[in-house]
Amino acid sequence: MISEDRFRRIYTANFDPLLAYAIRRVEQPEDAADVVAETFLVVWRRRRDVPPDDEVRLWLYGVARRVLANHHRGGARRERLGDRLRQRLRAVAPADPGTEVPRRLVLRSALARLGELDREVLMLTFWEGLEPREIAAVLGLSAPTARARLSRARRRLRELVGHDLGPPGHELDVMTGRPTKEGR
Structure with missing residues (x-):
């Protein structure tokens, strides 16, 4: 097991080379700092396994390499999640929100004129x-x-909007009703 003093010496002697190693392997410099911090966290947790001084730098590169692999896997997972979320948003969001504004205003106005319970039932x-x-x-x-x-x-x-919103249970965005002739 290494002492706190030896850990500090290892950190001081190897921080810059490990940071340069990580910077060359990540897209963002901030990520390199995270990789180095995580590497030294692993070193602290595994302080019983730290080899002698003449072998420590190579061991640190090995630890940093595994931390980088985890970092890249996490980035790939985040990217896949982002892709799935973007697909869902495209499916939910209208193509051009500006074209929906007049209809939404008419429908909001009609909803506001309904009683609270009617409005809540429709919104639910x-x-x-x-x-x-x-x-x-x-x-x-x-x-x-x-x-x-x-x-x-x-x-x-x-009666307020002037057209049918579809059969009961039909999933229709209430905010996209047609404007009345007066609202055009």
């Missing part, structure tokens, strides 16, 4: 994707009552 249906039985559980109603309230709320919204 369209935004949260809940079915009437699930809405009943959320609002503390019976399933038949929730279905009736949803039907009435849809009818009231159609």
Whole structure:
């Protein structure tokens, strides 16, 4: 096991060469600093395994190499996750949000004119994707009552907006209704 004093000497003598080693192997200099910090953390944890002074630098390069491998694997995982998230966002987001603004404004105005319970039933249906039985559980109603309230709320919204939003349970973004002739 190495003493704290020996660890400091190893750190001082090898920090710069390990940093240069890492900088040449990562895309961002900040990542190189993280690799070196993680390398010395491993050294501290494995201080019983630190070889004699004449072998320590090569051992440190081996540790740094494994830390770099972990770093690159983590980067690849983050990139795959980012790709999946970007795909999901593209599937959810409209192609041109600007074209939706007039419809959204009309629909927001119509929703604001509805009663609180009607608005909540519609939002739970369209935004949260809940079915009437699930809405009943959320609002503390019976399933038949929730279905009736949803039907009435849809009818009231159609009267305000001027068109049908689709069949019950249809997953439609409530904010993309057609504007009335007055709203055009």
